[in-house]
Amino acid sequence: MSTSFIDIPGLTAGNIEITADSLTLTDDIRVATTTNGKANAGNVTIDVQNRAFFARGGYIGSQANSGSEGNAGEVKLRAESLALHDGALLVSRNSGNGKGGNLTVEAADIELIGTRVNSGRGGFLTEARGGKDSGAGDITIITERLLVKDGAQISASTRGQGQGGNLLVNASDSLEVAGTGIGSFGQTVSSYLFTVTTDDGINAGNAGNLTVNTGQLIVRDGAIIGATSFSSGQGGSLTVNAESILLSGISADGTIPGGLSTDTFGTGDGGELLINTGRLTAQNGAGVSAASLGEGQGGRLSINARELVELKGTAPNGFPSGLSVQALGAGNGGDLRIVTDVLRVDEQARITAASGNAADARIPTGQFIFDRPIIFPDNATGDAGDLNITARVLSINNGGQVTGATTGEGQGGIVTVNASDLVEIVGVAANGDPSRLTAFTRGTGDAGDLNVFTTKLKVQDGGEVSADTSSSGLAGTLMVDATESVEVIGTSVDGNNVSSLFFDSSGAGDAGELIINTSRLLVQDGGRVSAATSSTGQGGTLEVNATESVEVIGTSADGNNVSSLFFDSSGAGNAGQLTIGTRRLLVQDGGRVSAATSNTGQGGTLDVNASESVEVIGTSADGNNVSRLFFDSSGAGDAGELTIDTSRLLIQDGGQVSAATSAEGRGGVLEVNASESVEVSGTSPNNQFASGLFFDSRGAGDARGINIKTGDLTVQNGGQITVSGSGTGISGDLEVTAESISLTNQGSLRATTTAAEGGNIRLKVVNSIILRHNSEIVAEAFGIANGGNINIDAGGFVLAFLSENSDVVANAFEGQGGNIFVKAAGVFAFRQFQDRRTPESDLTARSEVGIDGAEEINTQDTPEFNLPIDFAEEEVQSICPSVSSQSPAQFHSVGRQGLPTNPYESLDSITIWEDLQPPRDLAENPPESPERIVEATGWVVTEEGEVILVAQMPSATSQRGCRLR
Incomplete structure (x- = not known):
């Protein structure tokens, strides 16, 4: 048929039934029933054995016109194949107060292609335009293959107060929705499957639900499948059940991103978007969205993919592929939940969950792989939502990012990762952006937390795990709980990005915390674990609890980045603290463990509790970086403290444990409690750095220095324990309480000053102090400063060897020399009370120009006794009338046959005497008897x-x- 119509109107409309081998309707051919009154419009039924083809305005439908009370009729079409081109329509429309009719299509192959210029789009349509008691009919499509392209549509909508119809598609083989077309006003329009509510009134009807069941679903080039609200009505739900889903590309003009959607643009809430599939791929700018762009609440987005969810790439204009439950209006974003074995996000794709009051984004998954940004930002005024990721493996690679953020006025959300096997953040993007798992806030509210629970956390090749806040509220917490290990290793290939696990707070509120609970923490090849605060509130905390070991080893390959575990506080409040609890702490090959504070309040603390040992060993491969465990305090208040509690402290091959303070208040302290031993040994391979314990005071207040309590203290091979001062306050003291002290081969204990009063050396030893081979105990002052005192209390000896040039000296230059007080069982092999140091072992207190100090030695040496020459005679028995002292010797020969079996029996009778002695010349002279x-x-x-x-x-x-x- 062409340029004709079949239209049956009336008070009581009849039905239309067409049965044909094939059917073609073109050029505005209409087959329709209508009602204008109380009667129902008739039904339209078409049964085509082969192909039905409608084009250029071909129209089959049923309609209840405005003001009518009757229902629109049902439209049913059955064919082997069905094609609607260039604006052709199958429609059931209700503009009155009745009910809309249902639209049912059944064909093996269905294709809906194109629009008609100045006429509108073609496809399948049910629509409600009437009052609250009206409603649109449902659309049901049963097919093997369905193609909707070039602007064609399948839509169940409400444009009034009535309820929108539901849309059901059962396409056993495939469903493809592709491309865009030209609308009636010349605009670009998407090909789509839609349920929608669009009324502008306050009592708009709700959109219907959309369900797709198919084998393979393809949505590409700006096409959309969605259930949407543009009104005060509620958006419908969208459910997709497919073996595989491919979402790809945006419109050719770059204005329309394609994909699946339950977005809400009005005051009504968005519906739920549920996807059940084997594999979901979104690429080249396409995506899945349950966003709120108006005042309504966003709906939930739930994805169940047995094998894979893959998000990759951007459109040519840079629009990213991804998943979204964000809120860009006044409403709140919806929930996000993904259940899959592998989630991969690559090439700048994104997952976005943002809102005023964002709901939870929950992603339980098997393996979680990110390559490029996955962002959960918040730009609104409410509280940010939480992001929960549950996985077997979470892998973020090549610049991928998972970010929970808030920039609004509300409270920051919580990002929680539960990965039973592994969390892995590796590498950077081509543009240098790091792979990242992060939570940050830029708003005025309190920051959120980032929590990671896993067996093993690995951050490598420039990857980053971080919590960052610059808000005026309280900072959040970054907590890592990895039962087996945490590894932070290396840098990016170009060295510009350091693998890092850190917390950074620069807001006005109190700083947050970085807490690590694990069995083994390894920071290696330039990696970094840190907490930095510059807030005006109280400093934060970096806490490490590693049951087995903490190892900080080496530098980056180029030597520019040192492996480090540190806390840096520069805020206006009191400084924070770095706490390490482990069995064994190893700092090696140039690695560093440190705390630095420059707060105007009280200095912070660095506490190390290692039940077995603390080892600080060596330098970097190039010799430029010393392995160090140190604390640096330069605040206006009292300086901080470095405390080490362990069984054994070993510092060797140039390693250093140190504290430096330039605070204006009371100086800090370096305190070591090592129940078994402290050993300081050697220098760096290039002899540039001495192994040692060092305390340097440059502040105005009196420093407290170094306090060591241990079993055996050994300083040897150029090792040092030194307190020094150049500030206006008194230099710190060196105090040692030990079982024994051994200084050998240039080992030294020193207290030096260049400005104020010199620090003192106090040694309290249960046993002995031994100095060998150019070792020394020295309190020394330069310039006009007065030298410190040396006080030695030893239960045993203070022992040197005179020729080995080992000294106990209290020196000054222009100031007064310090005093030496020694209390011991004995002091041996020193040249004492000299006015200068000699090449021999010296014990002296002197000043080059000023007044010499005093030496006082109190020993408990055993006094000498002179035995008497004459004894009382009665005390000694006289031996003059004695018997001869030469008693005869006796010899018993038992022969060569041995002894009897017991003392009461003789040898057996068969015993035969045999002279085994060789014959001897009797004329031979007997040997001379030796002098007795x-x-x-x-x-x-x-x-x-x-x-x-x-x-x-x-x-x-x-x-x-x-x-x-």
Whole structure:
């Protein structure tokens, strides 16, 4: 048919039924029923054995006109294949107060293609335009293959107070919605499957639900499948069940992103978007959205993908592919939930959850792989929502980003990751942006938290895990709980991005916390774990609890980035603290563990509790960076503290443990409690750095210095323990309480000053202090400063070797020399009380120009006793009338046959004597008997008092000579 119509109007309209082998309607052919009154419009039924083709305004439908009370009729079409081109329509429209008719289409192949210029779009349509008791009919499509392209539509809508119809598509093989067309006003329009509510009134009807069941779903080039609200009515839900889903591209003019949507643009709330599939791919700018762009609340987005959710790339204009539950208007964003085995986000694709009062975004998944940004920002006035990721593996690679953020006035949300096996953040993008898992706030409210729960956390090759706030509220917390290990390793290839796990607070409120709970923390090859605060509130906390070990090792390959675990506080309030609890702390090959504060309040603390050992060893490969455990305080208040509690402290090969303070208040302290031993040994391989414990005071207040409590203290091979001062306050003291102290091969204990009073050295030792091979204990002052004192209290000896040039010296230049006080069992092998140091071992207190100090030695040496020469005679028995002292010797020969079996029996009778001695010439001269050595049996005293030992005492008549024995 062409340029004709079949139209049956009336008070009681009849039905239209067409049965044909094939059917073609073109050029405005109309087959329709209508009602204008109380009667219902008739139904339209078409049954085509083969192909039905409608084009250029071909129209089949049923309509209830405005003012009518009757219902629109149903439209049913069955064919082998159906094609609607260039604006052709199947429609059931209700503009009155009745009900809209349903539209049912059944065909093996269905294609809806194109629009008609100046006439509008073609496709399948049910529509309600009437009052609240009216409503649109439902659309049901049963097919194997459905194609909607070039601006064609399938739509169930309400434009009044009536309810929108539902849309159901069952396409057993495939459904493809593609491209855009030209609308009736020349505008670009999408190909779409839609349920929608669009009335401007306050009582607009709700949109219907849209359900798609298919094998393969393709939505591309700006096409849309959606359930949307543009009014005060509620948006409908969208449910997609497909074996695979491909969403790809935007419109050719770059204005329309394609995909799946339950967005709300009005005051009505958005509906739920539910996807059940094997694989979901969104690429080249296409995506899935349940966003709120008006005052309504955004709906929930739930994705269940058995195998994979893959988001990748951008459109040519840079529009990213992704998932969105954001709120860009006054409303709140919806929920986000993804359940899949693998979630991969690549090439600048995004996941966005943002709102005024964002709801939870929950992503339980098997493997979570991000390559490029996944952003959860907030730009509105309400509280930010929470993001919860539950996975077996979370992997963020090549610049991928998962970000929970707020820039509004509300409270920051919480980002929580639960990954049973692994969280991995690796590498950077081509433009240098790091792979990132982060939560930040730029608003006026309190910041949110970032929590990571996993077995193993790995941050590598420039990746980043961070919590960042510059808001005026309280900072949040970054908490990592990794049962097996946390590894932060290396930098990006170009060295511009450091692998890092950090917290940064620069807001007006109190700083937050970085807490790490794990078995093993490894920071290596330039990686960084840190907390930095510059807020005006109280400083934050960096807390590490590693049951087995904390290892900070090496530098980056180029040597520009040092592996580090540190806290930096520069705010106006009191400084924070770095706390490390572990079995073993190892800082090696140039690694650093440190805390630095420059607060105007009280200085912070660095506390290390390592039950087994603390080891600070060596330098970087190029020799420029020393392995260091240190604290630096330069605030206006009292300086901070560095405290080490362990069994064994080992510092060797140039490693250093130090504290420096330039605070205006009371100086800080470096305190070591090592129950077994402290060993400081050697220098760096290039001899540029000495191993040591160092305290340097440059402040105005009196410093507290170094306090060591240990079992055995050993300083050897150029190692040092030194307190020094150049400030106006008193330099810190060096105090050691130990079982023993051994200084050997240029080992030294030193207290030096260049300005005020010198620091003192106080040594309290249970046993002995031994100095060998150019070792020294020195309190020294330069310039006009007075030297400090040396106070030694040893239960044993203070021992040196005179020729080895080991010294105990209290020196000054222009100021007064310090004093030396020694209390010991004995002081040996020093050249004492010299006015200068000599090449031998010295113990001296002196000043080059000023007044010498004093030496005071208090020993408990055993006094000498002179034995008496004459003893009382009755105390010694006389031996003069004694028997001969030469008793005959005896020899028992038992023969070569041995002894009897017991003492009461003789040898067996079969015993035969055999002379086994070789024959001897009797004429041979006997050997000369050696001179017999006779032992002394007494002594005599001569008249001159000389004692002589004798073998036999003189006769008893020589009474004086026999007096002593």
